[in-house]
Amino acid sequence: MALGHGDYGDVLALQRTLHAKRCAGELGDLLLSVEHNPVFTLGRSGMHDHILVAEDTLKQQGIQIHEIERGGDITYHGPGQLVVYPIFDLRGFGKDIHRFIWSLEEAIIQTLSELGIGSARNDGFPGVWVGARKIASIGVYVKNWVTYHGLALNVDVNQAHFRMIRPCGLSIETVSLNDIRDLHMSVAEVGAIVVRQLGALLEKDIVTMDRKEVI
């Protein structure tokens, strides 16, 4: 389900609704793809002092802050970044969280490979990396064996926003796909490839739906 541009709070509420419906067996597995308005999200171990600028500056730039239930520290979502949220019942996937996370990473690595960009996992440092620079983040919440939250892949992100935080609590450099190869790809175009790759890795046929068809 491609949501286009979406406010973080609205999409989080939608995820929680869909998660409850998936747990109740009212829906099948879903992938939501979205491009958020600028927002910093703090996971369970997130620390406000990993935001490096004053709150007034964030307000002026229209950047929201949300504290959420997923694992991990702080991350940024915003225009030019593909976000994919799988609402996925792991009971149909061997209850194997390791394989599920591996599949999310692999979908990103395979997508970048299709676009001529080499990327890899980095032991001890979550996400997907191009050399020493981080291009994608992963953070998942699992309740009743059904997932929500998911992955974020930088397609053409305002790097100045990333420099306002210590992403994941680390002093790391982030990078966007279009910085590495000037492919002028839109978030929607990259999203179509990631969703196709995820369908294959999660062993699902992908059917495209809009929001009204789902709820």
Add this chain to the structure above:
Amino acid sequence: MNADTIHIRMPDLGDVSKAVVVQWLHPIDAHLTEGDDLLEVETEKTTFVIPAPASGRLAAIHMPETTAVTTGQVLGEIEPQ
């Protein structure tokens, strides 16, 4: 551990390397209903919610927050009521 209590065990999450208790969502002595969200553990970029395995009183927490845990380990105990 009390023989009359029900053990809250770390479930098998697949081939994960390590997990850490992030947060107990209820205090000791809380009255739980089977299936209530009881605690969160974090592994491999994932936060996993462990439900209460039975109704009753949360009688013991053996693995407090920030403790590393392994599959099958007893995390706490519920006294059935």
